[in-house]
Amino acid sequence: MSIKEQYDTYPYPSRDPKDERKRLVTGSPSFPAEIDHYVFGGKRKWRDGTRILVAGGGTGDALVQMAQILTSAKRPYEITYIDLSVTAREIAEARIAERKLGNVTFHTGSLLDAPEFGEFDYIDCCGVLHHLPEPDAGFDALSRALAPDGGIGLMVYAPYGRSGVYPLQSAFGALSKGMSAKDRLAIGRATIKEVPGAHPFKRNTRVVDHKTSDAEFYDLLLHSQDRPYTVGELNSALTSAGLQTAGFMPMAQYDLNRFLPKGVQRPEGMSDLESMEVAEKLSGSIKTHVAYAVKPDRELRLPDPTDPWQVPHLRSADGPRLANLVSRKGKIVMDFPGESVEIKIAKEAAAVIAHVDGRTPLKVICERAGLDQVAFNIMWRSVHDALVPWNELSYSKLYV
Numbered sequence: 001m002s003i004k005e006q007y008d009t010y011p012y013p014s015r016d017p018k019d020e021r022k023r024l025v026t027g028s029p030s031f032p033a034e035i036d037h038y039v040f041g042g043k044r045k046w047r048d049g050t051r052i053l054v055a056g057g058g059t060g061d062a063l064v065q066m067a068q069i070l071t072s073a074k075r076p077y078e079i080t081y082i083d084l085s086v087t088a089r090e091i092a093e094a095r096i097a098e099r100k101l102g103n104v105t106f107h108t109g110s111l112l113d114a115p116e117f118g119e120f121d122y123i124d125c126c127g128v129l130h131h132l133p134e135p136d137a138g139f140d141a142l143s144r145a146l147a148p149d150g151g152i153g154l155m156v157y158a159p160y161g162r163s164g165v166y167p168l169q170s171a172f173g174a175l176s177k178g179m180s181a182k183d184r185l186a187i188g189r190a191t192i193k194e195v196p197g198a199h200p201f202k203r204n205t206r207v208v209d210h211k212t213s214d215a216e217f218y219d220l221l222l223h224s225q226d227r228p229y230t231v232g233e234l235n236s237a238l239t240s241a242g243l244q245t246a247g248f249m250p251m252a253q254y255d256l257n258r259f260l261p262k263g264v265q266r267p268e269g270m271s272d273l274e275s276m277e278v279a280e281k282l283s284g285s286i287k288t289h290v291a292y293a294v295k296p297d298r299e300l301r302l303p304d305p306t307d308p309w310q311v312p313h314l315r316s317a318d319g320p321r322l323a324n325l326v327s328r329k330g331k332i333v334m335d336f337p338g339e340s341v342e343i344k345i346a347k348e349a350a351a352v353i354a355h356v357d358g359r360t361p362l363k364v365i366c367e368r369a370g371l372d373q374v375a376f377n378i379m380w381r382s383v384h385d386a387l388v389p390w391n392e393l394s395y396s397k398l399y400v
């Protein structure tokens with residue numbers, strides 16, 4: 001069963017274009033404010049237009065997310081969508097049409113040909129490279145299609161959080177060799193019921209995709225080409241393709257200090273990447289790696305929280321709502337797959353959070369909060385340090 005046949009039979013993820021009337025699917029990578037933060041230092045001039053490639057766009061989640069957010073913000077863009085699957089493309093086209101969005105060119109083909117479509121300011125490639133027969137050729141092709149000062153946002157599978165998946169993929173593959181996609185699905189669905197409760201897959205409560213629909217079941221447990229990457233392996237693949245990592249999302253997930261007991265220190269001489277690899281092993285629950293990458297000769301400058309012209313942007317709440325929570329509880333709780341994280345923020349910080357609306361620069365927030373610059377910088381730094389590592393806060397001039 002070829003990859004194209006699989007995704008033609010089971011376009012992924014399963015989406016009904018009519019649902020575009022009631023909700024927008026958002027996520028990482030490719031949330032525009034997050035792209036701005038990690039790729040452009042919070043200073044992208046979105047008004048000048050953005051050339052975007054969605055490589056292996058599937059049924060269109062990232063495509064629709066970017067096209068809708070940029071259209072709503074009245075920022076010009078041109079998006080090129082490429083995917084091997086015709087049926088996935090049809091669903092993506094229908095979703096774009098349902099929302100009456102424009103400036104998207106659809107191509108049925110391989111992302112290996114990406115450089116033929118020109119140079120892109122931003123490339124999305126979510127959940128695709130680990131399915132290529134030669135993933136390195138895919139990393140290379142995307143790197144060659146990237147403009148010198150552009151960036152790539154990608155997602156690949158990670159091994160430890162998917163514990164139990166690979167033995168089942170291999171077993172179901174052996175039992176259904178040579179069969180059609182539908183028959184393979186029937187074998188998989190019947191056999192999973194016989195798999196004992198002690199199997200690592202059944203004990204892995206964080207992997208739930210197979211419960212959604214046939215497309216998700218097939219993608220998770222019947223895939224014929226699927227290799228996971230540790231954080232170190234992903235970093236090596238990016239480096240070999242002439243790229244440097246600008247950030248892994250969320251960064252806090254890879255923070256070794258979260259896992260070290262009192263009295264145990266990060267060993268001297270351990271590199272940042274090594275510490276992230278150890279954190280990945282200690283966490284045991286990371287199912288995917290989401291990363292942003294840029295060309296290696298670009299100076300990486302993440303937004304400076306003392307720069308008065310940076311514009312903070314909250315991901316899942318608006319300023320007044322988050323401020324209300326913080327002022328009452330002194331913390332927020334964020335839900336990640338299989339894990340709830342408690343983030344402590346001083347109650348007084350609500351006074352500055354209340355003014356964050358994605359449009360107002362720090363200088364004006366400081367004035368509105370009635371604080372002097374020194375007091376504001378201290379308070380804002382605490383907000384930045386608490387929320388940026390969990391991706392709740394980024395900096396972007398998207399709406400300015």
Ligand SMILES: C[S@@+](CC[C@H](N)C(=O)[O-])C[C@H]1O[C@@H](n2cnc3c(N)ncnc32)[C@H](O)[C@@H]1O
Nearest residue numbers: 007012056057058083084085110111126127128
């Ligand atoms: C798991 S789906 C991910 C879809 C989408 N990026 C998302 O995250 O929702 C993988 C997609 O990659 C496409 N694909 C796989 N290999 C490809 C290749 N070499 N070139 C273009 N598309 C490819 C498949 O057809 C499928 O639609």
